[in-house]
Amino acid sequence: MPFTEETLDFMALNRVMDSREWFHQHHDEYERLVVAPLAELVEAVAPGMLKIDPSLVIVPRVGKSISRIWRDTRRGPGLPIYRDVMWFTLLRGKYLGYPSFWFEFSPRSLRWGCGWYQTEPETVAAARELILAGDSDWRAALAAFEAQRVFTLEDNRLKRTRYPDAPENLRAWLDQKSFCLIHEEKKLDALYSDSLPRRLVRDYRRIAPVYDFFLKALARSRLGE
Numbered sequence: 574m575p576f577t578e579e580t581l582d583f584m585a586l587n588r589v590m591d592s593r594e595w596f597h598q599h600h601d602e603y604e605r606l607v608v609a610p611l612a613e614l615v616e617a618v619a620p621g622m623l624k625i626d627p628s629l630v631i632v633p634r635v636g637k638s639i640s641r642i643w644r645d646t647r648r649g650p651g652l653p654i655y656r657d658v659m660w661f662t663l664l665r666g667k668y669l670g671y672p673s674f675w676f677e678f679s680p681r682s683l684r685w686g687c688g689w690y691q692t693e694p695e696t697v698a699a700a701r702e703l704i705l706a707g708d709s710d711w712r713a714a715l716a717a718f719e720a721q722r723v724f725t726l727e728d729n730r731l732k733r734t735r736y737p738d739a740p741e742n743l744r745a746w747l748d749q750k751s752f753c754l755i756h757e758e759k760k761l762d763a764l765y766s767d768s769l770p771r772r773l774v775r776d777y778r779r780i781a782p783v784y785d786f787f788l789k790a791l792a793r794s795r796l797g798e
Contacts, residue, residue, distance in 0.1 A: 576610045576764045581680040583607060587642065588657035596643075596655065603642065607659060611639055614676070614770060615661050621774030622674060625781050628665045629674075638663060670696065672752075672787040674777050678764055685773060686724060687784050688753030693794065700790035701747055714786035715742070721779045724754040752787060754780055 583606045587596060596603065615633035622629055632638050640660045644652055657679050664673035670693055676685040689696075703711045718724070719742070730748040739747055746752075756776065763769055777784075 575613075575767070576678075577606070578765075580606045580610065580764075581678075581761070584642070584657045584659065585680045587655050588653065591653050591655055593654060607642065608635060608639065611659060611661060614773075615639065615663075617770035618663075618774050621770075622663055622777065625674075625777060625784070626665070629663050630666060631663055633661075670791055672784060672791070674784070676773060678761075680761075682757055682759050683761060683764055684755060684757045685776065686727075686753055686755040687777065687780050688727070688787060689751055690753070692749075692751040692753075695794040696787075696791050697750065697752070699794040700752065700786070703786070703790055703793065704743060704746055708786075708789070710782070710786045710789050713782040715746075717780055717782040718754070723776050724756050724780055727751070727753040727755050729753075754783060 583599070583602055587599070587603070590596070612633035615631060615638050619631045619633075622631065630638070635641055638661050640658075640662070642659060643655050658677060659679075660675055660677035662673045662675045664671045672688050674685075674687050677683070692700075700711075718726075726745060726749070729751040730745070731750060734744055734748050736744050736747045763772065766772075
């Protein structure tokens, strides 16, 4: 079942109502309009993503590869109970520090990318070491990144550079506190397109060398543990 405008309408209304009672009364709509099409999208991208990394764990269920629409209120009792954002995350294992491929949608935008929500400092340090050493996987990652025009590097840079003598294209990476490549679209047309799975896999494939570099930096950081 494809996404429709009803999907986003439900997500927006559920966020406005922000009521467990209302959500449970409309749970069938949530499953039909939100979860089912998102699960289909995960299933559709799975074969292509496993070619990028056969070790990805892809389980098209809520709480696995698919996000929950409700928040953990223990982390912020004053926050709304429900979000109007849903996403999938594909990575080798949760809570193990791995980078991921992800896709997110809301009534405001579509976003997809690769990397971490928050990179561990040890992994950032290892990535900097590889960059400064001119590592071959880093060179392949940089070449792939600079050859494409889909993703940008999320701006998590230090306020003051530690590498003033480095070329700007390297300094943009060396000064990062966390690594994530992001593409964002305010127009939502792609959400309703049958070509969305193919487009996502194609875009993720463009930056596969960056993902490989992220994995190498993570592995290097763990050698020092």
